[in-house]
Amino acid sequence: MTGSPGSSGLRSSPALPATRTYWEEKMYTLRQELISSPKRVGTYLGDPTLDVMTMFEWVRFDKTSVLCTVDIAANYKAAVKEFKDGGSKGDPPLPPVAAILCGVYKIDEHAFYMGPDGNWNPYKDFGDFVESKATCLLGPSAEELFNADYEILNRNIRELVEMGRSGDRRKLKGIYTDSEHGPLLKLRHVLFAELDDDELQSIEDKELNSDDDDECDIRGWPVKKKQSKIAIKKMFNKFKVLTLPAFDLVGDPIRPSKYEAVLKGADVQVHFTLLHWTIGNSKDRRSLSDTIVADLANIRVYVPPRLKPAAYAKQAKRTYERDLFTPEISPKKIRAASTT
DSSP states (O other), X not given: OOOOOOOOOOOOOOOOOSSOOHXXXXXXXXXXXXXXXXXXXXXXXXOTTOOHHHHEEEEEETTEEEEEEHXXXXXXXXXXXXXXXXXXXXXXXXXXXXXXXXEEEEEOSSSOBOSTTTTOOTTTOSSOGGGOEEEEEEEOOSSHHHHTTHXXXXXXXXXXXXXXXXXXXXXXXXXXXOOTXXXXXXXXXXXXXXXXXXHHHHHHHSOTTOOOOOTTSTTXXXXXXXXXXXXXXXXXXXXXXXXXXXXXXXXXXXXXXGHHHHXXXXXXXXXXXXXXXXXXXXXXXXXXXEEEEEEEEEEEEEEOTXXXXXXXXXXXXXXXXXOTTSOOOOHHHHHHHHTO
């Protein structure tokens, strides 16, 4: 997919009703804290005051480009220069820290591959199951307050993507996928990683007959497809599962067997990073492409699928801080915020 979402102009911040319900207060407070809370993590791209072109910069590391804040980019470039000026002795600079971006979306019910099987198709894909990624498409939030930010989100992401492209009109891959609602942002999460030496030793130290059926362990990972069940057995004692950093509104982790039921069609707050690769043979322009991906850092459900906000508000009143990406959203804090 090479297109990008259209834009019909920049919207201002959504207007608020004179009298708000408990649920409207909760959503309003969440949005305000995503924009201005001292405890916030990352940058909320629905903020109409942002100028992303002055805030972020793409930084080359090895064969990958990483979107960073301008401060991180400057520090990394200075460290690289110092390393080269010193004759490239000692340890090279660590990779630049990717900027954390944030938006509130509805997970599209089509092309949903955020379950334990990921997006692997043994009949079409050339790679093995170990290369499977969990993916989904992000559309406009069903929640009115965040729905009004959707055009701003798209504009900012589109500008960041254009900043990272090679500039020779090569194909753009990875970041958008066509849907019945037009091109949507594609989110991905790497599901498996190879065990390091310490982890391998830890496995060897376990009793030979131990049976770990925890859903978050590779032996208990709840894949559904027959081919996935066969393939994952070959990964035992070699790879580990990287569970989705997914939480419900009160901050409780979502179990892997519930990913599809809880996430598909839900309104979610998503934190993610952007990475870029140039792919293809420079001698064959038709093979060249810019591949840009949105890598999941954190996802939190605001409204579950097929559940009206008013009904969900009753469940959301028991709030404890478990998810570090989201500021506290307790009713007490909401009431305090509404009086300021």
